[in-house]
Amino acid sequence: MKITGGKVYDPANGINGEVRDLHIVDGKFADNANGATGGREIDATGMIVFPGGVDVHTHVAGGSINFARAMTPEDHRRTQAFIRTQSRRSGLGGMAPTTFATGYLYAGMGFTTVNEAAVPALSARHTHEELSDIPIVDKSSCVLMANNEIMLDLMERGEYDRARDIVAWYVWAAKSYGVKAVNPGGVAAWKYGHDAKGMSTAIPGYNKLTPGDVVTQLARIIDDLGLPHPIHLHCNNLGAPGNVATTLETMKHLEGSRAHIAHMQYHAYGGDDWSTMRSESAQLADYFNAHPNMTTDAGAVLFGDTVTITADGPWQHLLYKLTGRKWGNLDVENETGCGIVPYTYKPSNLVNAVQWAVGLELLLLINDPWRVFLSTDHPNGACFWRYPEIIHLLMSNDFRQACMKKLTPAIKGKITLPEITREYTLYEIATIMSAGPARALGLRQKGNLGVGCDADVVIYEEDKDIERMFGHPRYVLKGGQVVIEEGDIRETPEGREFITRPSYNPDTEAFLKPIFEDCYTMSFENYPVEMERIEHPTMMDCVDVD
């Protein structure tokens, strides 16, 4: 198969809008030389060719998003419906799309790989069942560890090596790809109605272990294990005015380790309370720019209705009290928790206006597009299918300035967005939506149009209307198969799941079993997800981390 004449944007190979032909053999890009002829030829003359999009942080499968679906039938009724056809399943779009619709919506926007960012090991079986019902896209997942009480107890006792083995065991038991840390210590404390806000204050229920210790040790453990994706960290004190201090302190705890800071927008606020809340993205971006050990995703906010879901249980209780709307809380035994609150972001609300600006500011002030990625922390800041709106905001200063006129007048002096004139280029967009997140995830075969990589391609018609261009690609190819063409879904192949198997001391299970049986309600033997439950698993090797 051949794609000819398109303007190719392939940041992984430094190709910036050159007209090139792409050759595909057996689902991978091939060299022109070894006779890659035959098959279909797509004439992409005048069109723009990107590697398929990669979402580094989204919530599309598992207990929490499924609870959100249950809580929002009123949204399902008003949203986009997918009608069953001979080749497609029916479903619903909206704030928390159903699984089949999730695959169609992502692919329809040119995304071919997604990372489900929060999986409790205890219900990982459920997450994998849902992931296998999301067609077209390839998937990876991160298992929640930072509030696992068995691990916290080991860290409290200073048993680092044992804690590392336990983390490795959980990653494999959950058939996961990476490790997510959410509000380290805070979700464990929430089991008793507390939180952990100070990085250097002992976690409630522990004598000396602090959230800072957990962050440092867990990041080091993940590097020692050589997981392809570094610690995926949701910092403490999310959403609170003045939380930039916590975020900066967290970043200091990460020095010497790799780290991915999730949805940084929610962690970049100054001020003392809701009425004085302001953006501190400039300060955060400065620190971040100077510390190349980290990557981040924006967690940008767009105005409108959505449903917030996070493992950060105490924060969701606060959001429930602030909004008076529905609240769901799920505690996951001794592992983690989860909260769900429907939410509406309004430009007339100062806090929401600050959040909207901060997401864009971080994307514009962090100067290396290889280190900051497009995300809305779906569905928290906005639904993933609204990414084209963010791309529009990034590529057009005029549009940003026009949008800022709709913000509450109280915003004056609280954000730096009005002074930023930077506009993203197509090359930079290709970096933040594909090449960068693929590299951060350690998925070398993704976000890259080079020979041997997966032939995931999105082809756009050049269009002055940026949202239309990015929202309605002319063609999307997944593994060399045309899945979207002329605005319609042509094929719905099953995706793969990436998993890793870090090594651990062989006596780990003998050590863990009695502790496990003491505190879990499930039997030890039944706990690990069986390999045969993973649809199309692809093992990814661990890497050497300096």
Next chain:
Amino acid sequence: MYWGGNPAECHPRHFTKYTLMQKSKFLPRGRKDRTMALVDIRATKSAKAADIFLQVRPGKDFEMITILRAMVKGESIPESQIAETGLSLETLEDLVARMKAAKFGAIFFGMGLSMTRGKHMNSAALLTLAAEMNAFTKFVAMPMRGHGNVTGADVIMRWQTGYPFGISFNRGYPRYNPGEFSTVDVLVRGDCDAAFIIGADPGATMPQPAIDHLAAIPTICLDPHVTHTSKLAKVHITTAPAGIAAPGTGYRMDEIPLPLKPALNSPYPSDEEVVRRINQAIAKMPDWMPEGEPPMVLSQV
């Protein structure tokens, strides 16, 4: 707190495995470290296990919950309203004080609450009480589900269609309306011209008009046993019992999936295999959709 449920007889492992007897890091003395309250209209066998039993007047659960919500917030309640519930002010004050003093409160509610006068309004009120208790201490609430793996059906319908039950696909996409699209309503109205029943025995539990309709139409039943439904079905396919002779997954009431490992072999196929083979046979038939592409997306905004 158990409300309108009788776990001693209906969920016999609940006390020992989850709520009362377990010793743990924070409750090392097990039962001695816990307080159990039971609210029900009569003293069931579960009352023996409870520290406090509150006998609410039948049909007055909603009133009692609403009064508790007000008391939790420090509102005063006219005595006549408290008297309606069949309980005294002192009893309710004691309950509220204990709830607030708990380190972690959990309310489990059964069909005695959710299927009696007030129905889903009762459940909503109780969930709100639990949510509001979090202003004082940690509190959660959870329904006590009946039937094997009803939670699993809920969970999967939700991820595939957005809704847990009562779903109609007759416009080609999922629509939800309990009371209209629930199985019993569809059957009583005689709206369906075929029925396919797996792992349930509506012939034993549904109202007579629904059963009559099932008997009148082609009903296909998958069940390991001979049941009321299988007897009235036109086709009964005997299947291997899940968890005993067929593998699979069961979702616990708290939506935790547990693998089912068969202990025995069965000469019969599993439900899954039967459904798969039926699907394969259907796939060979012409599609019901008329010629031409239907619209992919309906925008209802």
